[in-house]
Amino acid sequence: MQNTTFYVAANETLGVVKDYANAKTVTPPTLVRGVAACLKMRLFAKNDGTEACPLSAFANIVSWQWAMDNDFNEATTYKLVGDNGGITVSAVTETADGEETTYTEISIPMSGMNTEELAAWLGTEKSKSGLAGELVGFDANGSQIFILQVENFTVRNRITSIGNPTPIDPDYLTATQVRALLAAGMECEFSLDGTAWHVPQTDLDRFIHFRLRGDVNGIWSDAIGLVVGPKGDPGADSFCHVAYASDSTGANFSLTPANGLKFRAEIHTAVEIPSPSATDFAEAVWVKYIGDDGAGVGDMVKSVYDTNDDGKVDSAEEADHATNADAVPWTGVTGKPSTYAPTAHSHVMADISNPVNQKVYSASNPKTLYLDSPIVRNTASNSSGTIELEFTAIMDKAGGSAYSAADGVMLTWEYHVLCSAAVTGVSVGSVRPATSSTFWTRRTGPGTWPMVPSTSGWPAWPISTTPMPCLA
Structure with missing residues (x-):
């Protein structure tokens, strides 16, 4: 745009x-001509001086x-x-030669700068003067x-x-x-006399x-004439066969x-041999093409590090089949658990x-029976001839929890007591633990236990308890 x-x-x-x-x-x-323009016309109020035309x-x-x-x-x-x-219409301020001046500016946009009338007026001239412009302002009444x-x-013309x-x-x-x-390459034709052309080439062609x-x-x-030389001998087939020894x-x-197999030989025949044998190589020269194994340095000889001569170091074979790692201190083991919970077995x-x-x-x-102690020993001496049993509780272990057996389960303990007289009877108290079941206690054995030895003895018999419905 022309500003x-x-x-x-x-x-x-x-x-x-x-x-x-x-x-x-x-x-x-x-x-x-042909380029959109915007005329910025700044108006002075007088013919001299920079007083702007009032807004x-x-x-x-x-x-x-x-x-x-x-x-x-x-x-x-x-x-x-x-x-x-x-x-x-607007007021604009501009500084020129160090002095600030305010102008009244009328901005006139002109987008249609290529009209038939303008082109006809310009004709073929490169530019032409004499064009006048008129600005008219209308009030609300027109x-x-x-x-x-x-x-x-x-107006400058355009090159057309x-x-x-x-x-x-x-x-x-x-x-x-x-x-x-x-990249396309060349194509060629051949001729016997340079006038009649053909493809492909024949033995008689000379051009x-x-x-x-x-x-x-x-x-x-x-x-272009072809250079023709004497005819050569026919070629012969040749087959190469290689063997090892x-x-x-x-x-x-x-x-x-x-x-x-460190030696190699080869033979050349005019006819292919499908499966060459040692006889075919009878006249061949065997040439050593693989060197001997080195003797090693110090104790690093093959007989030491590869005792079975299988091409693999013995230490590597041991590593392949190792099942246990070298011993390490317990502190060197990582990822170990802090506790080891028991497993039922x-x-x-x-x-x-x-x-x-x-x-x-x-x-x-004793007044309590423990599941983990199948033998009960009363340390108090009995001299009355009657053993009194008074058990009030069953627990899983000392300091543990009370135990309540299911109906029909029989529990058995062996009871020992030190007696200084022959035992003639057993008195069973109210064997009633703090549960909802009544425990019946049964003893087995002779009617009278003599003292063993004669002055004292430890009579023993089993105590069996069976949960029964509680009787009020």
């Missing part, structure tokens, strides 16, 4: 284009019209018009209350043509074209010519190479050491 700023002394209807200081008259600006002079203007023409004939059409709806004319604008120029073919090939020709491959309309080169005599003959009797050892609970006149 064109110019200054006009607007004290009369015909404005005079001045410089920014309103000191001298200058030529009106030049516009270019109050435009207070009652509600619409604008800007037109440009080279004549004042109402019968002709304008050459150019402004975008009247976009015309604005009355023209402001008119300003500026003469002698110049009826079509695109005709290109001239270059007389050289580009690098891309050369590469394309080389050849070329052209680019694929260019069916291409021009063939001149005929363990020494220079061909021992352990094989057609497959191996580390132990069972044992056969053969796995239990000292199976006859049983835990004994000893107390003076």
Whole structure:
């Protein structure tokens, strides 16, 4: 877009284009046909001095019209018009030569800069002066209350043509074209006399010519004579056979190479041998092509580090089959659990050491039976001949929890008491633990237990308890 700023002394209807200081008259600006423009016309109130045209002079203007023409004939059409709806008035401040000046600026946009009327007026001239512009302001009643004319604008023409120029073919090939020709290659034909051409070539042909491959309309080169020499001998087939052996005599003959076969031989025949044998290599020369194994340094000989001669170090084989790692201190083990919870399991009797050892609970006149102590020993001496049993509780262990057996479960303890007289009876008390069941106690044994020895003894008998419904 052409943003064109110019200054006009607007004290009369015909404005005079001045410089920014309103000191001298200058030529009106030049516009270019076909390029949108915006005229920024700054108005002075007088013919000299920088006093701006007051904004109050435009207070009652509600619409604008800007037109440009080279004549004042109402019968002709304008050459150019402004975008009247976009015309604005404002105050702008600018600093020039160190001095700040405020101007009243009227901005006139012109988007239609290429009209038939303008083109006809310009014709074929590169530029033309004499175009005048007129700005009219209308009030709310449609009355023209402001008119300003500026003469002698110049319009520069555009370079035009009826079509695109005709290109001239270059007389050289580009690098891309050369590469394309080389990639395409050449095709050739052959001839006996240089006039009749054919493909493929025969033994009697004496001429050849070329052209680019694929260019069916291409021009063939001149005929080129072929150089013909004497006919050579027919070629002969030859087959190479290779074999391997363990020494220079061909021992352990094989057609497959191996580390132990350090010698190699080859034969060449005119006829292929499908499966060569040692006999076929009878005249061959066996050449050693694999060197002997080194003797090693120090104790690092193969007989030490590969005792079975399988090509793998013994230590590596041991690592392949190792089941236990070298011992490490307990502190060197990572990821070990902080506790080891017991797991329920069972044992056969053969796995239990000292199976006859049983835990004994000893107390003076015991009142409690413990599940983990199947033998109860009363440490109080009995001399009355009658043993009194008074058990009030069953617990899983000392300091543990009370136990309540299900109906029909029989529990058995062995009871020991020190007696100084022959036992003639057993007195069973109210064997009633703090549960909802009554425990019946039964003893088995003779009616009278003699003292063993005669002065004292430890009579023993089983105590069996069976939960029964509680009787009120």
